[in-house]
Amino acid sequence: MDTLTTLLLAFISIVLINNLVFTKFLGICPYLGVSGRIDMAFGMGLAVTFVVTLAGTLTFLLDHLILIPMNLEVTRYVCYILVIAGAVQLVEMYLRKFFPTLYDSFGIFLPLITTNCAILGLCLFINLWQIDNLLEAVVLSFGAGIGFTIAICIMAGIRENLDLADVPDALKGAPITLITAGLLSMAFMGFTGMIK
Amino acid sequence: MKTNAQTSVSICKQTLLAGLWRENPVFRLLLGMCPTLAVTAAVKPALTMGLCVIFVLLCSNIVVSLMRHLLKPHLRILMFTLTIATFVTIADLFLQAYFPTMSETLGPYVPLIIVNCIIICRAEACASKNGLAVSIIDALSMGAGFTLALCILASIREILSTGALWEIKIMPDIFTPWTAMRMPVGAFITLGLLLALVNAITVRKPKSAAQ
Numbered sequence: 448m449d450t451l452t453t454l455l456l457a458f459i460s461i462v463l464i465n466n467l468v469f470t471k472f473l474g475i476c477p478y479l480g481v482s483g484r485i486d487m488a489f490g491m492g493l494a495v496t497f498v499v500t501l502a503g504t505l506t507f508l509l510d511h512l513i514l515i516p517m518n519l520e521v522t523r524y525v526c527y528i529l530v531i532a533g534a535v536q537l538v539e540m541y542l543r544k545f546f547p548t549l550y551d552s553f554g555i556f557l558p559l560i561t562t563n564c565a566i567l568g569l570c571l572f573i574n575l576w577q578i579d580n581l582l583e584a585v586v587l588s589f590g591a592g593i594g595f596t597i598a599i600c601i602m603a604g605i606r607e608n609l610d611l612a613d614v615p616d617a618l619k620g621a622p623i624t625l626i627t628a629g630l631l632s633m634a635f636m637g638f639t640g641m642i643k
Numbered sequence: 644m645k646t647n648a649q650t651s652v653s654i655c656k657q658t659l660l661a662g663l664w665r666e667n668p669v670f671r672l673l674l675g676m677c678p679t680l681a682v683t684a685a686v687k688p689a690l691t692m693g694l695c696v697i698f699v700l701l702c703s704n705i706v707v708s709l710m711r712h713l714l715k716p717h718l719r720i721l722m723f724t725l726t727i728a729t730f731v732t733i734a735d736l737f738l739q740a741y742f743p744t745m746s747e748t749l750g751p752y753v754p755l756i757i758v759n760c761i762i763i764c765r766a767e768a769c770a771s772k773n774g775l776a777v778s779i780i781d782a783l784s785m786g787a788g789f790t791l792a793l794c795i796l797a798s799i800r801e802i803l804s805t806g807a808l809w810e811i812k813i814m815p816d817i818f819t820p821w822t823a824m825r826m827p828v829g830a831f832i833t834l835g836l837l838l839a840l841v842n843a844i845t846v847r848k849p850k851s852a853a854q
Contacts, residue, residue, distance in 0.1 A: 470827055475676040476760055521736070524754050525728040532721055561720070564677045564758045571751040617843035621673055622835040629831030636826065 454586045461590035464639055467565050468598035469632035471572070474565030478599055479624055488603035489596065494557055496592025498538055499566050502531045503588025506570040507581060527570050535561045565595055601631060658769075658777060659784045668761045668785055669792035670841045675761040679793060680830040681752050686809050688748050689797035693790025695734045695753060700762050701782040702730040707770040708778035714771060723766040724757065731756045761789060799833055800824045 467473040477491060506527050514520055539557045542550040550557075560566065569591045578584050605627055614623050668674045675696075682692045703726050707714075714722060735753045738746040746753070756762065765785055770778040798808055804824035806814035823829050 472677045472680040472827065472830070473755075475680065476674075479673065479676065521732065524732050524735070524757060525725060528724050528728045528757055532724065561724070561758075564755050567758050568677075568751060568755055571754055575751055615839075616846065617839040618835075619842075622839040622842065625831050625835030625838065629828045629835065632827040632831055633823075636828070 450582070454583060457583055458586050458590040459641070461587050462594040462597065463635065464641060466594045466598060466635055467568065467591050468595060469628070469635040471568060473568035474563055474595055474599075477563055478602065478628070479621060485600060485603040485607060488599045492592070492596025492599050495560060495563060495565060495595050496589065498531075498535055498560050499569055499592040499595070500585065500589045501534045501538065502566050503569055503573060503591070504581070504585050505530050505534060507573060507578070507584040510574060511579075511581075523574070527567060531566055531570070532561050565591065598631075602628065605631075654777065655780050658781050661781075661784060663784060663788045663791065666785075667788040667792060668764075669789060669796075670838060672761075672764075673838075674764055675759045675789060676834075677755060678752050678759060679796065680827070680834060682749060683793055683797040683800055683830060684804065684825050685801045686794060686797045688745065689793040690790065691738070691742070691745050692749060692752065693786070693793045695731075695738070696756060696759065696761070696789055697783070697786030698734055699727060699730045699756055700765060700786045701779065703727045703762055703766055704770040704778040704782035705775065707766045708773065708775050711771045719767075719771065720763070723763055723771075727762050727766075728757045761785060796830075796833060796837060799837075800829055804829065 461467075465471065468475065468478055474495070477495075509526060509530060510523070514523060514526065519526075535557060539550075542557075569588060573584050573587060578587065602624075606624065609623065609627070618626070664671075666672060669676075669679050678692055678696070682688045703723070706726050707723060710722075731754060734756070735746070738749070738753060765781060769781045773781070802808055802814065803821045806812060806818050806820050821829070824833070
């Protein structure tokens with residue numbers, strides 16, 4: 448029961464309170480780039496959720512089974528990025544072979560995910576927060592993906608309507624998107640203090 | 644021969660200026676947004692971040708430029724990332740050893756330089772196609788442009804959120820600090836307004852030239 452509560456709290460905190468996009472500024476590039484249409488945003492969110500869960504779990508295992516016992520923490524970043532690139536490549540090959548329709552709908556997003564800071568960022572945060580429980584690491588990684596999906600979908604919904612609005616010339620494109628993101632992050636600040 | 648030298652000088656000059664304004668990575672290309680937003684609550688961490696990026700960009704551009712003939716097309720992104728990760732580890736260990744408090748403030752954003760799009764973009768667009776000299780100049784100019792943008796954003800946010808610049812008080816006592824500027828909100832909105840300003844300036848320029 449106690450572990451269940453901890454896991455639930457960890458999940459809520461990573462989705463709402465420590466949302467990667469709004470409080471840690473991770474994954475801003477795809478956030479600005481592909482959040483134009485809601486279906487594309489959702490596809491990107493799903494792809495990221497999938498890869499981030501895989502990468503978070505794998506890097507946690509790598510850290511605790513190989514790097515820390517063998518005192519190889521110096522090579523942590525190089526190993527992490529290799530694991531992420533490898534995971535993306537694996538997912539891409541697997542999807543292309545077994546789920547071609549899903550692969551087509553992910554399209555160009557999959558290779559882009561390697562350089563998505565949200566993924567490497569989450570792996571580093573799991574390390575920084577000194578999570579030492581595999582289950583919690585998995586829940587955190589999955590929650591981070593869900594949080595990213597929520598953020599990018601909200602944004603896409605707003606931007607679809609923003610196209611119809613009369614925005615001053617200088618603010619068109621990225622500036623207004625950033626300001627909207629600022630207002631959204633202010634809204635997400637309201638969740639702070641939900642968990643003590 | 645002389646014209647050849649002249650053109651190479653002008654290419655260097657162009658590359659140098661491109662990074663600072665015409666292709667400024669933050670204001671014009673919108674690359675490397677994560678660190679831009681995350682470390683600009685004050686000028687000191689912003690400058691440290693800028694210097695780290697210059698170091699990593701310079702080293703990775705040099706290495707990529709030297710091995711550009713050996714690169715296989717399908718493996719090149721992996722090679723770039725590994726090169727960058729190596730230099731980022733060096734920068735991170737250096738910070739941890741000599742500036743431990745700064746290293747704590749920047750936290751995971753130093754290792755996140757690995758996935759900073761600016762560095763991969765320059766490796767791909769410049770260093771893997773050009774010689775050593777152009778690559779070095781390009782790295783310095785792009786790095787300087789990035790640092791400059793970071794410092795502008797950080798000074799605005801630090802002045803408004805604490806009334807100080809470089810931790811030295813400059814605003815009168817009557818000034819009430821805007822705490823929101825230290826939060827993520829301040830980062831998003833300040834950068835949005837700065838981008839709008841840059842847009843307004845670049846739109847006006849061709850018009851006044853035509854008149």
